[in-house]
Amino acid sequence: MEFITQTLAGFTAMSNWEYLAVVLSILYLLLAIKENIWCWPAAFFSTFIYTIMYWNGALLMESLLHFYYLVMAFVGWWMWRSGNKNTDSKIVSWSFFRHFQIIIVTACIAVFMGYMTDNYTHADLPYLDSFTTCFAVVTTYLVAKKVLENWLYWVVIDAASMYLYYLKGYYPTLALYVFYTFMACWGYMKWYEEHSNREGKPLAQL
Numbered sequence: 378m379e380f381i382t383q384t385l386a387g388f389t390a391m392s393n394w395e396y397l398a399v400v401l402s403i404l405y406l407l408l409a410i411k412e413n414i415w416c417w418p419a420a421f422f423s424t425f426i427y428t429i430m431y432w433n434g435a436l437l438m439e440s441l442l443h444f445y446y447l448v449m450a451f452v453g454w455w456m457w458r459s460g461n462k463n464t465d466s467k468i469v470s471w472s473f474f475r476h477f478q479i480i481i482v483t484a485c486i487a488v489f490m491g492y493m494t495d496n497y498t499h500a501d502l503p504y505l506d507s508f509t510t511c512f513a514v515v516t517t518y519l520v521a522k523k524v525l526e527n528w529l530y531w532v533v534i535d536a537a538s539m540y541l542y543y544l545k546g547y548y549p550t551l552a553l554y555v556f557y558t559f560m561a562c563w564g565y566m567k568w569y570e571e572h573s574n575r576e577g578k579p580l581a582q583l
Contacts, residue, residue, distance in 0.1 A: 528565035
């Protein structure tokens, strides 16, 4: 009951700009699942709002992360547009070993960043925050590359983020990330189906 009360109170306190950012974020997910290139303009404007909002709220790392998303909106647009012009950009699947390498390297960077922020800043929950941030950076690139497994990364990242926001009492954001998690699961199923239909065989191992 307390969670529901706090969540409703948080949504009531949200500004119109924040609501717009949420709507654009959801639009980005829906368009990305459909492989629609217009997902990237939606991502640009939503992250632009979040970048300013977090900066004004003194959440510097979150602001920097969303600035990265801002840049990746341009990169994603360019990569998808170039792919559609040249080779009809397709969803690809990377091997387990390739993902294992990505996970190990990213996890090491996250631990290092967690150590640095834990010992040299006033950061709260530094290791968990570093984990979600570092993997979000990598996974956004995987979206731009149309790597099928990006959605599985997002499921884990969103779940970890939900725990982080629960600990911080950010209940409206937590509720939003519950929705994101379900959307990521749906995105994986849709991309899996699209990849299988195009290839007409089991997932490629690159």
